[in-house]
Amino acid sequence: MFGKCLLNTCLAALVLLMAGCGVFSGVEDGLEPTEILVLDSDFELAATIVKGDVLGLDMPVPVKSGREIVGASFDPAVLRLEQYLEYADDGRRARYLFTAIESGTVDILIKMEPVGGGAVEIYKRVTVNVSS
Numbered sequence: 001m002f003g004k005c006l007l008n009t010c011l012a013a014l015v016l017l018m019a020g021c022g023v024f025s026g027v028e029d030g031l032e033p034t035e036i037l038v039l040d041s042d043f044e045l046a047a048t049i050v051k052g053d054v055l056g057l058d059m060p061v062p063v064k065s066g067r068e069i070v071g072a073s074f075d076p077a078v079l080r081l082e083q084y085l086e087y088a089d090d091g092r093r094a095r096y097l098f099t100a101i102e103s104g105t106v107d108i109l110i111k112m113e114p115v116g117g118g119a120v121e122i123y124k125r126v127t128v129n130v131s132s
Helices: 002-020
Strands: 035-038 044-050 054-060 067-073 079-088 092-100 104-114 121-131
Touching (some): 054 104, 054 121, 092 121
Parallel strands (some): 044 121
Antiparallel strands (some): 054 092, 079 092
């Protein structure tokens, strides 16, 4: 009897933990980007959006070069990261969603590193101008 209660408690905790971490969210989770920049071949791009808009950055994951995306740096006073998602669509791809919360200009630096570890490098750079 005690074993069944412990098992049920552990399973419930696992499901709640996974839901809290966003495991069940997908590409279609209700947050629609106002503009999507596809960063397939470009290293550096620029975009102008309005305060309150949602900007999507879509790019391939650099698995062929033996690297993985490890994060993005940006000014949190201007942009808020809403979502990071990796998905499969003719290869592995990644999508960042940012909401513009304040006027200003900010650089988003997408970073990568070798899969086994090593020096972090800039994979993509996007300059975003947020107007009010």
